[in-house]
Amino acid sequence: MAQFYRPQRGRSKPAEQPIKRNASVSGLDHQGRGIVRESKGVRFIAGALTDELIDFQPQGKWQGKLIQVKQPAPARVTPDCPYYEQCGGCDLQHLALSRQRQHKQQVVSELFAKFAGHDIDCWQAPLTGADWRYRRRLRLACHWDSKRRNFKLGLRQANSKAIVEISDCLISDTALTRLLQPLRKFLPQLDLIAQLGHVELMTTNSCCLLLRLKNPVSAKDHRQLLEFSQNYGVDVWLHCGETAPQPLLAGQELPRYASWQTEVSFQPGDFLQAHGELSPLMVEQALAWLAPGPGDHVLELYAGSGNFSLPIARSGARVTAIEGVPSMVERLTANASRANLSIAAQHADLEQPWQHYDWGTIEFNKVFLDPARAGAAHAISEVAQRQPERVVYVSCAADTLARDARHLFAAGYRLKRAQIVDMFPQTHHIECLTWFERET
Numbered sequence: 001m002a003q004f005y006r007p008q009r010g011r012s013k014p015a016e017q018p019i020k021r022n023a024s025v026s027g028l029d030h031q032g033r034g035i036v037r038e039s040k041g042v043r044f045i046a047g048a049l050t051d052e053l054i055d056f057q058p059q060g061k062w063q064g065k066l067i068q069v070k071q072p073a074p075a076r077v078t079p080d081c082p083y084y085e086q087c088g089g090c091d092l093q094h095l096a097l098s099r100q101r102q103h104k105q106q107v108v109s110e111l112f113a114k115f116a117g118h119d120i121d122c123w124q125a126p127l128t129g130a131d132w133r134y135r136r137r138l139r140l141a142c143h144w145d146s147k148r149r150n151f152k153l154g155l156r157q158a159n160s161k162a163i164v165e166i167s168d169c170l171i172s173d174t175a176l177t178r179l180l181q182p183l184r185k186f187l188p189q190l191d192l193i194a195q196l197g198h199v200e201l202m203t204t205n206s207c208c209l210l211l212r213l214k215n216p217v218s219a220k221d222h223r224q225l226l227e228f229s230q231n232y233g234v235d236v237w238l239h240c241g242e243t244a245p246q247p248l249l250a251g252q253e254l255p256r257y258a259s260w261q262t263e264v265s266f267q268p269g270d271f272l273q274a275h276g277e278l279s280p281l282m283v284e285q286a287l288a289w290l291a292p293g294p295g296d297h298v299l300e301l302y303a304g305s306g307n308f309s310l311p312i313a314r315s316g317a318r319v320t321a322i323e324g325v326p327s328m329v330e331r332l333t334a335n336a337s338r339a340n341l342s343i344a345a346q347h348a349d350l351e352q353p354w355q356h357y358d359w360g361t362i363e364f365n366k367v368f369l370d371p372a373r374a375g376a377a378h379a380i381s382e383v384a385q386r387q388p389e390r391v392v393y394v395s396c397a398a399d400t401l402a403r404d405a406r407h408l409f410a411a412g413y414r415l416k417r418a419q420i421v422d423m424f425p426q427t428h429h430i431e432c433l434t435w436f437e438r439e440t
């Protein structure tokens with residue numbers, strides 16, 4: 001039967017709204033977007049700064065696209081990155097670095113006031129490191145168009161699946177970015193190109209390339225990958241299906257990094273703190289606040305492969321470390337034994353009640369936690385019930401930190417110190433270190 005094209009009703013693109021001129025920006029939201037107040041509410045405009053006069057195109061109900069900055073703020077700087085307009089990554093590049101840090105501190109203060117009913121009066125100066133070339137891990141999106149034999153490798157555009165084909169990324173270590181062009185040429189020559197999910201690059205003591213695949217690679221690909229690995233001095237790892245990542249070369253050593261007088265081995269694909277220079281400084285600062293020592297029993301939650309656990313154990317404190325990924329628990333145990341440290345590393349889902357676990361009834365006097373962005377909604381209530389004398393909390397999401405802090409305040413803790421750790425310069429992402437102390 002013949003088929004005819006019929007436009008689908010109600011699915012056409014909404015008509016563009018007229019440009020609004022000379023709007024004034026009253027502040028920045030928690031994602032670093034300019035806020036414009038209108039009679040019917042607020043609009044969020046990416047790229048606009050506080051006290052600027054701008055023209056913008058309204059988009060949807062709450063957003064707008066910046067068309068022109070008529071009167072720039074004194075804090076505006078010219079973004080260095082040639083991909084700033086397209087790439088979704090460094091969305092605060094147009095704001096001077098010192099103001100980025102002030103903004104991040106203000107966001108945490110506002111969220112504490114809103115969600116925890118608490119004003120922060122104990123800020124320490126931000127902990128800072130390199131503001132460019134700091135990233136030691138780069139995840140790249142890719143797309144293979146088999147008909148046109150066209151391969152795209154790059155970073156995702158803001159709010160889109162489109163790939164921006166960068167030839168450099170100014171926040172990434174050059175040990176990673178030097179591989180971008182060679183990979184673009186090399187990967188389409190392989191059979192695996194049709195099943196390549198994404199590509200990850202990381203650099204610590206060695207440089208690693210991790211390929212996310214559905215199936216194992218052919219013998220021909222194996223040979224070519226080996227050649228690439230030797231030519232470019234990069235260890236290749238393959239992550240096929242549901243099995244753990246495997247090195248291309250059997251017996252390949254795990255990569256490792258230094259963390260405050262200890263060494264931590266990790267498997268490509270594991271969590272790795274983004275900023276190579278700042279991570280050990282953050283560990284040192286967390287140790288200074290936690291002040292572990294002989295006689296202390298520290299319960300560490302969300303421990304990963306031991307970035308904080310090993311230094312805490314080195315102080316002489318007894319450490320029980322909890323992590324949700326079983327293979328990371330194995331690596332933490334191996335890292336501890338290599339360093340001659342005794343750590344009781346346990347696997348657990350910290351979203352579950354602790355009564356399910358053997359370690360759930362142990363006694364401890366200090367807690368250190370470093371959860372993922374989701375925070376520690378359940379774990380913090382378990383901590384608060386047990387009333388340890390001190391809690392040091394590293395967060396990469398200010399909203400969940402403020403939500404979790406509310407439990408600690410309600411359980412009789414006070415905030416003794418807070419500090420922005422500038423782990424993600426040029427972006428709106430916030431890392432914050434906090435120290436809570438039981439009142440009595």
Ligand SMILES: C[S@@+](CC[C@H](N)C(=O)[O-])C[C@H]1O[C@@H](n2cnc3c(N)ncnc32)[C@H](O)[C@@H]1O
Binds near residue numbers: 302306307371
């Ligand atoms: C931000 S990372 C911190 C890792 C480590 N502290 C470090 O510095 O490398 C958070 C860790 O929490 C773990 N995690 C996330 N959700 C979890 C859960 N529900 N239960 C236990 N661990 C979890 C992740 O696997 C990850 O290793």
